[in-house]
Amino acid sequence: MPPSHATKITAVSAALVLGGLGLMAYKVRALGYVVSDVLPVTQYEVTYAIELDGRGGEVKVRSFLPSSDAHQHVTEEKDVALGLHLTQAMEGANRVATWTGDRVPDGAQIRHTFKVLPHRMRYEVSPDLPVPTAYPASVAVSLRPEKEIQVDAPEIAALLGRLDAGQGPALQRLTRIYQATADLRPRPFKGTTDALTALRLGEASCNGKSRLFVALARKAGIPARLVGGLIMTPGTKKTSHQWVEAWVAGHWVPFCPTNRHFAELPEHYLTLYVGDEPLFRHTADVNFDYRFETHATLIPSPAAKASSTSFDVWGLFDRLHLPFSLLRTILMLPVGALVVVIFRNVIGMPTFGTFLPALLAASAGETGAAWGVVTVVIVVAAVAAVRWVLQELELLHSPTLAILLAAVVFTLLTTTLLAERLGLAPLTKVTLFPIAVLAICAERFYLSLTEHGGRAAGQELAGTLVVTLACYVVMNSLALQVLLIGFPEVLFLVIAADIYLGRWVGMRLSEYLRFRGLLRREASP
Amino acid sequence: MTVVRALRERLGGLLARRARVVGINRRNLTLVYPNNRRRDYPLADDKLLAKERFLAAGVPVPETLATCRGLFEVPTTVDALVGHGAFVVKPANGSGGGGILVVGEWDQVAGAWRRAGGRLLTPLTMARHLADIVFGVHSNQLEDRAFVERRVSPHALFAGLWADGLCDVRVITLRARPIMAMIRVPTAESDGRANLHQGGLGIAIDLASGRTCRALHRGRPVTHHPESGAPLLGLDVPDWSAVLETARRAAAAVPLGYLGVDVVVDAEAGPLVLEINARPGLEIQNVLGLGLGEALAAAAVAVAP
Numbered sequence: 001m002p003p004s005h006a007t008k009i010t011a012v013s014a015a016l017v018l019g020g021l022g023l024m025a026y027k028v029r030a031l032g033y034v035v036s037d038v039l040p041v042t043q044y045e046v047t048y049a050i051e052l053d054g055r056g057g058e059v060k061v062r063s064f065l066p067s068s069d070a071h072q073h074v075t076e077e078k079d080v081a082l083g084l085h086l087t088q089a090m091e092g093a094n095r096v097a098t099w100t101g102d103r104v105p106d107g108a109q110i111r112h113t114f115k116v117l118p119h120r121m122r123y124e125v126s127p128d129l130p131v132p133t134a135y136p137a138s139v140a141v142s143l144r145p146e147k148e149i150q151v152d153a154p155e156i157a158a159l160l161g162r163l164d165a166g167q168g169p170a171l172q173r174l175t176r177i178y179q180a181t182a183d184l185r186p187r188p189f190k191g192t193t194d195a196l197t198a199l200r201l202g203e204a205s206c207n208g209k210s211r212l213f214v215a216l217a218r219k220a221g222i223p224a225r226l227v228g229g230l231i232m233t234p235g236t237k238k239t240s241h242q243w244v245e246a247w248v249a250g251h252w253v254p255f256c257p258t259n260r261h262f263a264e265l266p267e268h269y270l271t272l273y274v275g276d277e278p279l280f281r282h283t284a285d286v287n288f289d290y291r292f293e294t295h296a297t298l299i300p301s302p303a304a305k306a307s308s309t310s311f312d313v314w315g316l317f318d319r320l321h322l323p324f325s326l327l328r329t330i331l332m333l334p335v336g337a338l339v340v341v342i343f344r345n346v347i348g349m350p351t352f353g354t355f356l357p358a359l360l361a362a363s364a365g366e367t368g369a370a371w372g373v374v375t376v377v378i379v380v381a382a383v384a385a386v387r388w389v390l391q392e393l394e395l396l397h398s399p400t401l402a403i404l405l406a407a408v409v410f411t412l413l414t415t416t417l418l419a420e421r422l423g424l425a426p427l428t429k430v431t432l433f434p435i436a437v438l439a440i441c442a443e444r445f446y447l448s449l450t451e452h453g454g455r456a457a458g459q460e461l462a463g464t465l466v467v468t469l470a471c472y473v474v475m476n477s478l479a480l481q482v483l484l485i486g487f488p489e490v491l492f493l494v495i496a497a498d499i500y501l502g503r504w505v506g507m508r509l510s511e512y513l514r515f516r517g518l519l520r521r522e523a524s525p
Numbered sequence: 526m527t528v529v530r531a532l533r534e535r536l537g538g539l540l541a542r543r544a545r546v547v548g549i550n551r552r553n554l555t556l557v558y559p560n561n562r563r564r565d566y567p568l569a570d571d572k573l574l575a576k577e578r579f580l581a582a583g584v585p586v587p588e589t590l591a592t593c594r595g596l597f598e599v600p601t602t603v604d605a606l607v608g609h610g611a612f613v614v615k616p617a618n619g620s621g622g623g624g625i626l627v628v629g630e631w632d633q634v635a636g637a638w639r640r641a642g643g644r645l646l647t648p649l650t651m652a653r654h655l656a657d658i659v660f661g662v663h664s665n666q667l668e669d670r671a672f673v674e675r676r677v678s679p680h681a682l683f684a685g686l687w688a689d690g691l692c693d694v695r696v697i698t699l700r701a702r703p704i705m706a707m708i709r710v711p712t713a714e715s716d717g718r719a720n721l722h723q724g725g726l727g728i729a730i731d732l733a734s735g736r737t738c739r740a741l742h743r744g745r746p747v748t749h750h751p752e753s754g755a756p757l758l759g760l761d762v763p764d765w766s767a768v769l770e771t772a773r774r775a776a777a778a779v780p781l782g783y784l785g786v787d788v789v790v791d792a793e794a795g796p797l798v799l800e801i802n803a804r805p806g807l808e809i810q811n812v813l814g815l816g817l818g819e820a821l822a823a824a825a826v827a828v829a830p
Contacts, residue, residue: 042770290813345550348549351708394657394662396660396661396662397661397662398667420756451620451623453723503554505550505551505554505555506550506551507543507546507549507550507551507798508548508549508550511546511548514811515546515548515810515811515816517744517811517814518542518545518811518815518816519539519542519543519546520545520815
């Protein structure tokens with residue numbers, strides 16, 4: 001006897017679910033996929049925004065740019081400096097950047113941008129690790145006194161004695177020095193504080209605390225140095241930060257007495273240079289202003305990228321030089337379509353077609369959800385206006401739609417033009433909306449308007465926008481995106497859900513409202 | 526505890542009643558898909574095709590006065606109509622009443638037809654309308670055919686409900702067995718269309734007696750016509766057994782198994798089939814105050830030996 005329809009459905013669904021889950025389990029257990037890698041990580045985009053008045057003369061600006069290391073991965077550096085030329089050189093461990101220019105006018109701007117993917121670093125210092133008596137020459141430099149790090153001052157020696165930090169294992173000395181400097185009263189002082197001043201005042205900002213730490217550590221026989229950098233909190237600010245590294249067991253180990261990080265470099269710290277240096281040096285007789293602009297975005301973790309080895313779509317896209325956003329869109333479309341199915345078949349919300357909300361949500365990736373909705377509303381309004389005019393002409397259907405397409409294009413260009421004039425940056429991106437998707441949306445709206453009237457078309461438009469927003473939220477969930485890239489077999493589960501909904505005969509939520517009278521009635525005799 | 530029990534009973538009652546109401550998902554999966562093959566849909570969508578089937582099977586339909594299969598046939602069609610009156614021009618594949626032109630008597634002096642309200646319709650305008658239809662203006666496809674039917678003069682009962690146009694009886698049939706029936710009445714509010722969502726009136730018919738038993742307007746039960754005040758309940762549909770038999774025969778004439786058959790009752794010719802719908806709407810449940818599930822069960826009981 002041939003299997004019944006229901007048996008076939010159950011068998012296919014079970015095969016999809018078991019196959020999907022089985023592949024995932026196999027990849028986790030046998031291929032070593034790590035599920036926690038699927039969580040996204042924060043990538044920062046940092047901009048040095050420098051403005052200066054060159055007064056038509058020669059200008060030179062010197063600063064430091066970050067290098068990639070175990071703590072931070074720096075990519076996509078971009079330099080926009082009109083009339084100024086950037087040269088880079090390594091000075092020791094530091095990347096020194098110099099912008100030079102002749103006849104630099106007033107209001108010259110430098111914008112140097114780079115992306116950073118940082119990691120938190122933590123070091124364990126063994127409690128009985130002794131302090132060595134000799135160091136390699138390159139490290140021993142960091143034992144010497146400097147102008148503002150007065151290692152040989154008697155007050156430093158005295159403090160070290162009071163702290164009992166001049167002897168014993170390295171961990172004990174560092175802990176006591178760290179504690180003493182961290183306990184200095186904080187003071188939001190922008191200028192330079194030397195080690196002795198910090199000690200005498202009992203209060204200091206980051207650079208005073210750090211210099212005192214370095215002076216005490218050097219006096220205690222542990223090489224130490226200042227580190228200059230930024231704390232990457234999203235927004236615009238002018239403050240840089242300084243902390244300390246001490247040479248322990250062959251490593252430069254970070255300490256930040258200001259924000260109390262012991263043998264630890266937090267994720268959002270950006271290292272720019274080592275040594276007691278100012279972040280900017282520039283030609284003396286110019287007005288000089290700078291700020292740091294930081295943006296944070298969540299991106300898929302590189303670990304997830306590296307762990308996708310079988311059916312590695314990510315690697316495929318990399319080799320073909322296709323953008324990550326395209327892969328993301330393609331993989332998330334079936335998920336978006338499932339969201340639409342749920343809204344249509346379970347909730348009973350009318351939309352323009354099954355795929356359109358998912359396609360609109362994918363298109364809104366460039367503009368963001370809110371501006372995506374604005375774009376659709378603008379296009380639909382234009383379509384309604386054009387229809388009003390065309391109705392009088394009584395044209396055939398297809399040529400009418402061709403005119404609508406032209407109207408959509410014209411509307412998009414006008415919107416972009418106006419948005420640029422008004423300085424509405426996000427709205428200028430509406431031209432990036434795939435025109436085909438908007439054209440289909442316009443056509444659907446037009447048909448609905450013609451066949452079902454303004455009320456129904458309005459309802460379908462509202463439903464489309466709501467479902468588009470829902471699709472946007474789901475399709476832009478980074479965790480879900482990375483999950484699908486690492487485990488494309490999740491799509492089997494999506495198909496299984498589609499099959500379930502394809503055989504679901506339950507009432508739509510909207511039908512409970514529509515038939516509420518019937519549902520309230522007692523059974524007829 | 527009693528609150529919990531009461532809630533549970535209410536929920537249980539709701540779930541039990543829910544099984545009697547058929548939603549769109551259930552209608553599609555259990556009624557439309559198993560009974561109506563996709564390839565048979567043109568029979569329901571194309572009124573001329575359906576009409577051919579009905580004529581072949583001897584199902585009464587309004588008399589076709591002319592058909593116009595393309596632009597080349599427009600002049601001959603207009604010529605054939607000049608001098609005649611009281612007909613309706615329709616697109617074969619129209620939907621929602623689009624493109625339907627109701628024409629009155631021929632006015633020899635004016636050389637034009639009279640329309641409702643005394644407006645004139647010249648042969649030139651008629652030619653343009655026919656051209657529009659064959660061009661597909663009213664049917665979302667590249668081309669269509671137009672056909673001209675003798676105007677039905679509705680039986681007094683229906684004429685009393687809506688004087689300006691046509692009320693029809695929508696009979697839901699499953700495998701040619703009538704399941705539910707209602708009268709669809711256009712109103713001024715619905716702009717002359719019998720669409721219940723646009724303010725049309727639905728009047729439930731008791732299948733066994735052919736008597737109207739319930740009426741719904743904008744989702745609310747009413748007893749009188751919202752515009753004319755005419756009573757709506759307890760009316761006897763004329764020729765009821767003939768209406769049912771006509772619906773049954775129309776359904777049997779096509780290979781579609783689940784249908785909405787639209788029947789009109791002509792004052793002289795009796796029941797005539799206007800068109801059939803392969804995805805009849807579910808609003809009839811609200812009009813009758815009866816779930817389609819219950820109606821199906823009742824129909825099955827009725828035919829059981």
